Amino acid sequence: MNTPETSPTSNFIRQIIDEDLRNGRNGGRVATRFPPEPNGYLHLGHAKSICLNFGIAQDYHGTCNLRFDDTNPEKENVEYIESIQQDVQWLGYRWDELFFASDYFDKLYEYAEDLIRAGKAYVCDLDAEQMREHRGTLTEAGRDSPYRERSVDENLDLFRRMRAGEFEDGARVLRARIDMASPNINLRDPTLYRIRRGAVHHQTGEAWPIYPMYDYTHTLSDAVEGITHSLCTLEFEDHRPLYNWFLEHLDVPAHPRQYEFGRLNLEYTVLSKRKLTELVAEGHVQGWDDPRMPTIAGIRRRGYPPEAVRDFCDRIGVTKSDGMVEMAMLENSVREALDVSAPRAMAVLNPLRLVIEDYPEDRVELMVASNHPKDASMGTRSIPFTRELYIDRDDFMEVAPNAKYKRLTLGGEVRLRNAYVIRCDRVVRDDAGDIVELRCSHDPATLGANPEGRKVKGVVHWVSARLGVPAEVRLYDRLFQVPNPGAAKDRDWREDLNPESLVTLQAVVEPMLAEAPAGSRFQFEREGYFCIDTRESAPGHLVCNRTITLRDTWAKLSAQT
RNA sequence: UGGGCCGUCGCCAAGCGGUAAGGCACCGGGUUUUGAUCCCGGCAUUCGCAGGUUCGAAUCCUGCCGGCCCAGCCA
Numbered sequence A: 001m002n003t004p005e006t007s008p009t010s011n012f013i014r015q016i017i018d019e020d021l022r023n024g025r026n027g028g029r030v031a032t033r034f035p036p037e038p039n040g041y042l043h044l045g046h047a048k049s050i051c052l053n054f055g056i057a058q059d060y061h062g063t064c065n066l067r068f069d070d071t072n073p074e075k076e077n078v079e080y081i082e083s084i085q086q087d088v089q090w091l092g093y094r095w096d097e098l099f100f101a102s103d104y105f106d107k108l109y110e111y112a113e114d115l116i117r118a119g120k121a122y123v124c125d126l127d128a129e130q131m132r133e134h135r136g137t138l139t140e141a142g143r144d145s146p147y148r149e150r151s152v153d154e155n156l157d158l159f160r161r162m163r164a165g166e167f168e169d170g171a172r173v174l175r176a177r178i179d180m181a182s183p184n185i186n187l188r189d190p191t192l193y194r195i196r197r198g199a200v201h202h203q204t205g206e207a208w209p210i211y212p213m214y215d216y217t218h219t220l221s222d223a224v225e226g227i228t229h230s231l232c233t234l235e236f237e238d239h240r241p242l243y244n245w246f247l248e249h250l251d252v253p254a255h256p257r258q259y260e261f262g263r264l265n266l267e268y269t270v271l272s273k274r275k276l277t278e279l280v281a282e283g284h285v286q287g288w289d290d291p292r293m294p295t296i297a298g299i300r301r302r303g304y305p306p307e308a309v310r311d312f313c314d315r316i317g318v319t320k321s322d323g324m325v326e327m328a329m330l331e332n333s334v335r336e337a338l339d340v341s342a343p344r345a346m347a348v349l350n351p352l353r354l355v356i357e358d359y360p361e362d363r364v365e366l367m368v369a370s371n372h373p374k375d376a377s378m379g380t381r382s383i384p385f386t387r388e389l390y391i392d393r394d395d396f397m398e399v400a401p402n403a404k405y406k407r408l409t410l411g412g413e414v415r416l417r418n419a420y421v422i423r424c425d426r427v428v429r430d431d432a433g434d435i436v437e438l439r440c441s442h443d444p445a446t447l448g449a450n451p452e453g454r455k456v457k458g459v460v461h462w463v464s465a466r467l468g469v470p471a472e473v474r475l476y477d478r479l480f481q482v483p484n485p486g487a488a489k490d491r492d493w494r495e496d497l498n499p500e501s502l503v504t505l506q507a508v509v510e511p512m513l514a515e516a517p518a519g520s521r522f523q524f525e526r527e528g529y530f531c532i533d534t535r536e537s538a539p540g541h542l543v544c545n546r547t548i549t550l551r552d553t554w555a556k557l558s559a560q561t
Numbered sequence B: 001u002g003g004g005c006c007g008u009c010g011c012c013a014a015g016c017g018g019u020a021a022g023g024c025a026c027c028g029g030g031u032u033u034u035g036a037u038c039c040c041g042g043c044a045u046u047c048g049c050a051g052g053u054u055c056g057a058a059u060c061c062u063g064c065c066g067g068c069c070c071a072g073c074c075a
Helices: A012-022 A044-059 A078-090 A101-117 A128-135 A152-163 A214-225 A234-249 A273-281 A296-302 A306-316 A327-341 A511-515 A553-560
Strands: A031-034 A063-068 A098-100 A121-124 A173-176 A191-195 A210-212 A229-233 A257-261 A351-356 A365-370 A380-385 A388-392 A413-416 A421-429 A435-443 A469-476 A502-509 A521-524 A528-532 A542-549
Touching (some): A012 A044, A012 A229, A063 A101, A101 A173, A121 A152, A152 A191, A502 A511, A511 A542
Parallel strands (some): A031 A063
Antiparallel strands (some): A173 A191, A413 A421, A421 A435
16 A cells, blocks of 8 residues: 655655645645546556655645546546546555545536626527637637626526526536636636536436536535645646636635646657547557556556556656656666566477487476575475476577577587576477477586586576466567657558557466466566466466566667677 | 746756756676676766856846647536
8 A cells, every 4th residue: 555665756746735834734734636537547647646646645644535527428437437446546545535526516506606696607608619709819819708798697597597408408508707808718708517418427317407617627626625735737737727716706615726747758658548549449459458558457457566657656756847758767667666576487488399318208307496586585486397398499599699699509508497507419400491499418417506617608498398388478569669659740640550569479388377366477587577467368278468578688789789 | 929838968857046966778897597686887067048147056137949738518
């Protein structure tokens, strides 16, 4: 529950809270909230907001509510409501109270009548097209609506009839009466309520033919819950004057303050709900929890540990500048978390048969391997060693390409991890001339000991050919092949998708993995971190997802030359 | 060209008038039965640019330049 892995870094919002506390504001109380709209799955951008809001509540001994901003029934549904709760909890946070903005519909309606009575809101009969024309442009002031001067009584009557369901969708709206000439477009008499008679709300059913708009609802929900610091992203900066206008003109129980921070942008992926929805709807991925998705559900299935996500959010910080974070940052947090927590295992991804000719046919030796090289408390396991094994094709070359090469060569020696040093004596080829088998001999004196009079620098992992277990291994790579998908104006962002973001292999893994529970994470030594797929792995059909590769300086050096 | 905001190392980010933290990445070196991990070392005379104030400026002022956001009865 707590996040002991890092001490929270300060940021401008925490500085503001520190100062508020020094000045005795809000009676020393700190209350935040995470307010998602249930119209999609949560992604890494939301994780940043979740860590910020819940993290502050934790550190300041305050509270953080989960509140569904559910004012648009046409786009929302219960599947999203459930996934969002699951994702927040998976990240390691518990909300103080769970609310829906729709819980406040009655109260919100009362506030709207208050505004009308105060002459601060009116019913407008302009249609959407006309309203746009009256709004003006970024550089020209708007014009008053012809309905702006309706009497309080008429407005009250009309609004009550809106609520009673007397008017068609779009026939009228309730608007705030502010200033059509404001340089801030959000203040040009914004819409407060619209009519949606046919909509069935996932919480309130058909009780309401009218629905309140975001700015109005969000502000008053914050006030009703006694939120002290209302944190949102930069694009709402322009809305703050409207936020404050509602608080000034209504008799509310609290005056929260809104602060805005930069949203997360991550290289080689997209973090827009619209684009993620399209990826799912258009079948570019297999669902919201596809391991290539930057959704919480996706990275969970991919094998990212929650503490890695929290660590990442802590490291990127919270500021008002909007930047693009390199994928290497996230990957570092993931590797760091997995290195300490993932038990080691051996798996051969591209099997090449290897026969130890001087090893008895019927012999099975149980090699003892530690589950973690630096953490003895993780214990040991035994791995069956037999005359016929598999090693990875990439670990053999007939001739070493250079002096730095440490893997197996024809006539060369290599250490089999947790077992003997072997030498390759000859290769067997098929009719096409491709190598299909390695014939080797072993040095019996090298079990747990270095060979006499020579040093063997290479170490290679292996799996028993007879006792190994087949597994489907899914190698995941970045979803997009460019750092900023869609940045090129002449090309649709979909064209930037990486066609090789998923490569499926038939591998052979050590027997113990067949017994591993779904979702468990391992380091396949010399290959990377993998987890047992929670959706499709089954007894007799093991499916392993590659979470991330190991750092590979050899591959980097090879690529340079 | 109206309004709001941002600009410190390749990326993220401290700094809040006293003379540039840290992380990631990168580059060297050491340990290692994972070319992993770990360890050691290197990496901004300079803070978008130009002026000004000051004994002293990344920090204050002025003017430019560059970037992001806003014209839903979406959030």
